[in-house]
Each structure stands twice: as structure tokens, then as C-alpha cells.
């Protein structure tokens with residue numbers, strides 16, 4: 001069996017089929033059939049597939065394409081002749097009263113899939129362009145296991161899996177343990193009512209299950225769908241009962257002795273009112289453009305759903321029209337599935353590199369053979385730390401499953417150990433920093449390995465400076481990674497304070513790196529240098545909170561920096577605070593307190609702070625909420641989305657934080673308000689579905705007003721004593737790179 005087809009970029013498999021030399025066709029067909037049979041067995045019988053769906057689909061499509069091109073070679077027992085599925089021999093068989101069909105799939109990820117479906121439906125119905133548009137019901141395509149629930153006189157009498165579409169497996173006892181499935185239906189229902197839908201597992205429940213399995217030393221499930229399948233197709237229902245399965249209804253099987261509905265929308269509404277869970281993300285729409293829009297909208301929502309979907313389903317809404325359209329082969333003409341790019345794909349881990357972060361943390365990164373996943377080409381994935389690699393049992397050369405959902409950072413979720421090549425070695429974390437050669441130490445509590453080089457390590461130095469200059473810290477526009485790298489590499493900046501003594505002359509001088517014979521390259525153009533210097537000068541006037549945040553003390557994020565500024569109000573008091581005093585501050589626990597104390601204990605850090613003050617960094621008196629004053633927004637969680645008419649997103653955020661609110665990046669049940677501007681996308685939609693209050697800029701400003709009046713000015717800056725001391729100390733202290741204690745940076 002060759003494995004050559006497994007890692008190419010041809011998604012359909014068709015191009016591959018067309019390119020194959022005719023003499024090789026029979027052999028290739030045999031290979032593909034053997035692969036698919038093996039994968040079918042793993043998937044349907046063992047509930048333990050070894051390849052992601054995209055891989056399976058491509059192989060399957062290649063076989064289908066070969067069979068279409070060379071029908072004379074087609075094996076009558078080819079897996080393409082089956083709807084898919086197999087019946088587990090140890091569960092009782094159930095013959096479906098109405099067979100459970102498959103559905104035509106549009107693999108074109110663009111809107112073309114929706115347009116093509118509408119075109120086919122209209123042509124089947126003999127409609128011309130002048131006829132009215134068709135109404136469709138749009139739904140999610142759940143990625144689970146289809147099931148048929150049979151109710152007689154309103155009582156659940158049997159539940160079966162889809163199996164091969166004609167014959168499924170009896171899972172009645174197991175289904176009875178799924179709490180969201182009604183065992184009895186109240187009210188007026190047909191004598192026989194078969195309800196079809198998907199048994200799935202929410203991602204959260206899947207992760208909890210796998211954690212439990214790991215603790216018990218039992219096999220891990222690959223993804224939520226396989227966990228759902230494995231949990232439903234159990235001989236022992238007490239196992240199923242422990243597995244948090246869910247059911248979402250979307251179709252009917254046999255219905256007799258009473259009418260049920262006239263449209264698919266009505267089917268869903270009636271099912272919902274009978275107590276079946278129906279996903280709320282469905283919608284009745286008119287015409288093909290609206291189908292394409294639904295496809296886009298759900299794609300934006302996809303990462304925020306609690307469960308996996310692999311596409312959407314369009315159905316002609318009118319059940320009479322459905323009947324007229326009928327079936328072709330085993331697929332209805334009135335429905336189609338329109339897919340999304342897969343969120344998982346196979347590739348090879350070609351190397352494991354180490355990145356050194358701002359606080360010295362060594363992060364292993366997998367360098368991957370580029371692969372298309374989650375709609376983008378991925379070539380790196382973070383591996384977090386040593387334990388994570390050990391947990392995956394990953395080695396360079398391994399074939400891995402990569403996952404990327406939405407904007408989430410790509411992750412290696414699994415290693416296919418059966419494909420490990422010869423001669424691989426287990427990964428070991430380096431004992432010296434790959435950037436500066438200093439020793440590394442492992443922080444047992446956090447599982448992290450750190451470089452002990454501190455600012456001696458150019459990597460830490462550069463990232464500290466980039467953080468210092470970043471927008472929400474000192475906000476020095478134009479001092480990004482590229483310039484910082486150059487300034488550090490050229491030896492011009494050894495500490496953040498050095499930024500403030502840069503001159504135009506130095507910035508426009510030729511670089512130290514000279515290529516023999518070539519003209520020397522300037523560090524910067526004169527215009528860019530002037531702009532940068534102006535921005536540096538402007539940044540000297542800052543706020544106390546921004547200054548604290550810019551210092552980059554470990555564990556001190558923006559919110560903590562603000563709390564510290566409000567609580568201590570002056571640098572003197574903050575520097576003097578011990579752990580107990582620090583822990584008085586909101587959100588500051590023991591770890592943060594220890595980190596802050598260690599930071600200020602480090603002489604090098606104090607030197608840098610003094611040098612910064614001496615260079616002219618200053619801030620106005622800290623405004624503090626007077627006691628007893630209440631802000632309408634204090635303690636509330638806000639999400640900002642879209643473009644506001646006058647405020648930038650950062651300005652709105654600053655105002656909210658200053659008034660004691662929390663600002664989060666994503667909408668959840670914990671969100672109190674969403675502030676929406678123009679072109680607000682999925683966050684606004686999610687807020688609407690969750691019933692969260694939505695504000696425009698005006699409403700936000702109105703809410704902020706009372707809190708602005710409750711501010712009181714309590715301290716004044718610049719603090720002369722600090723500055724004078726710093727001036728005298730600057731002369732006495734040479735900034736010398738040294739290895740600071742853990743948690744200190746400058």
C-alpha cells in the first residue's frame with residue numbers, strides 16, 4: 001500500500017485520478033479499496049479512526065473518480081457502492097421503516113456550492129428565471145452520529161443508529177440514558193412518529209471525558225464525534241449514561257396516523273414544542289444568495305458553537321415540493337450539505353524549534369510541512385512545553401493531526417504513531433538557551449523551562465523592548481519588532497531607558513553589518529528616524545498604569561497594572577509594598593504578589609526604572625474612584641465590536657477599564673453588554689442570540705457619565721524625589737546586563 005496520496009494538496013482526489021497512468025489503475029484501485037476498508041472498520045466498528053475526515057474524503061473521491069473514468073475496472077464490492085456505515089455484529093439489528101438516506105455534499109467552500117444547488121432544484125422543477133425564488137430551510141450540519149427515534153402512541157419504543165441506511169443497530173437502552181431525549185410525548189402526536197437527528201458530544205464534555213479516560217489509563221477518543229459514536233454504540237447502557245451525550249432533532253422517518261407539518265421549518269418548530277432539542281441556528285430563507293449568506297454567517301459562528309459542525313444543510317422548505325423532487329440514487333434532490341474547510345488535517349512534523357519569550361520561557365514549536373487546515377495554510381504549531389510533547393509522544397519525522405478552528409492557534413492534537421519512521425529520537429528540552437547559551441532551568445510548578453540569561457539573552461531583551469513600546473504599554477508608534485531587533489543587534493539599545501537617548505545621527509548611520517564591496521545600508525531613513533524620535537518624545541508622558549504594564553513584570557497584565565496604579569497611586573508606595581500589602585489589591589494573589597516583590601528587589605530593574613524617570617518619563621496624578629461612588633459599569637463585562645462613530649476601540653476600552661469595567665474579547669453568557677458599531681459581525685449575532693444588551697456609542701457614553709463625576713484627584717506627579725534620586729543614581733550606576741532573578745526583566 002503506498003502512502004503517497006496522503007499528503008498532497010489535491011482536495012478532491014479527482015485531479016490525482018485523472019493524472020494516473022492507465023496501466024496503474026487496477027493496482028491503485030485495489031490500494032484505495034484496501035485503505036478505505038481499513039478506515040471504515042476503524043471508524044464504524046472500532047470508533048477509532050486513524051485519519052481525519054478530509055483524508056478519508058479525498059481517498060474516497062479519488063476512488064470514485066477512477067471508477068467513473070474506468071468503469072470496466074470497477075469492483076462490484078467497492079466501498080463506493082455503500083452509503084457508508086456498517087453494523088456492529090454484537091448489537092441487535094433494526095431494519096428502518098423508512099431508509100436513512102445520505103445527502104449530496106457540495107465540497108466547494110465558496111458560495112458556488114449554494115448557487116449550484118438552487119440551480120439544480122430549479123431545473124428539476126422546470127422553473128425558469130421568471131418564476132419566483134424557492135424558500136429553503138437552512139440548518140447546521142452536525143458532525144455526530146445519526147439516530148432514528150421511534151415513538152408509538154407518544155412513547156419511545158425504539159432507537160437505532162443509521163448503520164448502512166437500511167439496517168441499523170438497536171441502541172434503545174442507550175438512548176434512554178440521554179437526558180435531553182423525551183421518553184414520552186405529550187399532546188396530539190401521530191400514532192407512529194419517527195424523529196431523526198444527530199447524537200453528538202459537546203466539545204467541553206469531550207475534553208472532560210478524555211481527561212477522565214487519561215486518568216484511568218484508558219484509550220483517548222480522537223474527536224467528539226468518535227466519542228459520541230463510541231458512547232452510543234455500547235453494549236452496557238450504564239457506560240453511555242456517564243457520557244454526556246446530546247441529541248439535536250432535524251428530520252422525520254415514518255409518520256402515520258396523523259399529519260405533522262407542511263414545511264421543514266414547521267417540522268423543526270413542532271419537534272421543539274414536543275420537547276426535542278432543536279439547534280436554534282436554523283433559518284427559512286428565500287433564494288440562492290440567502291443560502292450563501294447563511295453559509296458565511298454560520299462559518300463566522302462556527303468556532304463559538306459548543307459542538308463541531310462540518311458544514312450547513314439546505315432543504316427545500318415545502319414538503320410537497322420535496323416529494324415532487326424525490327430522490328436520485330440514495331440522495332434526496334431537495335437537500336444538500338455545503339461543507340466548510342476541514343478543521344483537522346494530516347501533515348509531517350519536520351522539526352521542533354525553540355522560541356525564547358519575553359520572560360525567558362522556552363516554547364517548543366513544531367515546524368510542519370505546510371498544510372491547508374481551517375481555511376489557511378499552516379506551517380507552525382505551538383507545542384507549549386516539554387510535558388505537552390511527552391504527552392503527545394511526538395518526535396521529529398512523525399505524521400501528526402493538526403487542528404485549527406477559527407482564529408485559534410493551530411495545534412498538534414495527535415500523533416499517528418503507527419506511521420513513525422525508523423531512527424527517530426525522543427525530544428529533549430535543551431539544557432542551554434538556543435539564543436544566548438545561558439543555562440536553562442525547569443520551573444516544576446508551571447512545567448515551563450526558562451532561560452536564566454535575563455537581558456543577556458537577546459531574545460528576551462528584544463521581546464521586552466517590543467512589549468515596553470507596544471500600543472497599550474508606552475505606545476511608541478513605529479518601534480516594532482523589526483526596529484527593535486536592529487537596535488539590539490547593533491548594540492544601540494541595552495535597556496528600555498536607552499530608547500530615550502537615541503539620536504537622529506545614530507539612527508541614520510550605516511549599519512554595522514557590512515557586506516564587502518556592497519554599499520553600506522543605513523539603519524533608517526531620515527524621515528523615519530525623525531518620526532520615531534518624535535513618537536519616543538511623545539510617549540514620555542504616560543499614565544502610571546501604562547508605565548507599570550510596560551515594565552513587563554511577570555503575571556502583571558494590563559488589568560493588574562491598572563489595579564496596582566489605583567491602589568498605590570505612586571511609584572514609591574508600589575516599590576515599597578510587601579506581599580501582604582500587594583495582596584490587598586483586587587485580583588492580586590500570592591503568585592502575582594511574589595512576582596512583583598521579586599521584580600522590585602532586583603537591583604537591575606530598579607536601575608532601569610530610575611533611568612526611565614531620569615530620561616523624562618512621567619505621568620499625571622492617578623485618578624481614583626472615590627469611596628462610595630458607584631459606577632454603572634463597574635464590575636460589568638463588556639465586549640466591543642465593529643467600528644464606533646467617534647471612539648477608537650482602544651479609547652472605548654480605556655474609558656471602560658478606568659470606570660471599573662472588564663473588557664473581554666469574546667461574547668459568552670458572562671457578558672453583560674456588547675458595544676456594537678458598524679460592521680459588527682458574529683459577536684453581535686451571538687449577543688443577540690444570547691439575549692445580551694447591546695449598546696451604541698451614545699448609550700455607552702451615557703452609562704459612563706456618572707462614573708466620570710465620581711473621580712477625585714488625589715496625588716500629583718511628577719514625583720520630584722524620584723527624579724532627583726534617579727538623576728544622581730544614573731551617574732553612579734552603569735547599566736550592566738546580568739542574570740536577574742526569575743520574574744525580573746530589566
Ligand code: IVH
Nearest residue numbers: 101102103139140141142146250251313332
Ligand atoms: S437531514 C435526506 N439534516 O448528514 C436527508 N442530516 O448524509 C436526511 N446530518 O448522516 C438527513 N446534520 O447524520 C440532515 N441538519 C441535518 C443534518 C444531517 C447532519 C447528517 C446526518 C446524515 C448525513 C446525511
